[in-house]
Amino acid sequence: MSTYSTTDLSRKAGDIIADALRHPVTITQRNKPRLVLLSIEDYRRLTELADTRTVGTLENMPGKLFEEIEAELARYESKSSEP
Template identity: 60%
Template sequence: MASRKGSYTTSDLSRKFGDIIAEALRHPVTITQRSKPRLVILNINDYERLIKAADARAIGSIDTMSDALFADMERAVEQYAEDDEVGR
C-alpha cells in the first residue's frame, strides 16, 4: 500500500501500474524502494516544462550549489508538498 498519496513502492508499481500511470497524468508520482525515493513518473507536459526550464538556466549542478541555496530549495520543496497536501 502507498505510504502517502503520490508515493508508491516498487511492489505497488508492478501490481497497480494502470492506477499509478493514471495518477501520474495528474501530478508527479514518486516510486520508493526500501523506503527511499528512487524514481519519479510525470506527465510529458511537466517533463517538457522541466527540460525547457533547464535549458534556460546557467550550467551548474547540485554539487556546485551553495549550502544556503540548497537548504532554501529543500525548504521550498517541503512547503510545496505541504501546501499540495492541504489543497487535496
C-alpha cells in the same frame, strides 16, 4: 505528490500511471525515494525551464574565448588607469 513502492508499481501500474498523468508520483524502493514518474507535459515544462549553463575552468576554456577575455581585461585595465 503521491508515493508508491516498486511493489505497488508492479501490481497497480495502470492506477499509478493514471495518477502520474495528473501530478508527479514518487516511486520508492526499500522506503527510499528512487524515481519520479510524471507526464510528458510536466517533463517538457521542466526541461524548457532548466538552466543550461555549464561550469568550466581556465584549463578547459577554448583558447579563442580565453584570448577575448584577456583582451577585454587589458582594455578595462587601461581605461581604469587613465586620469
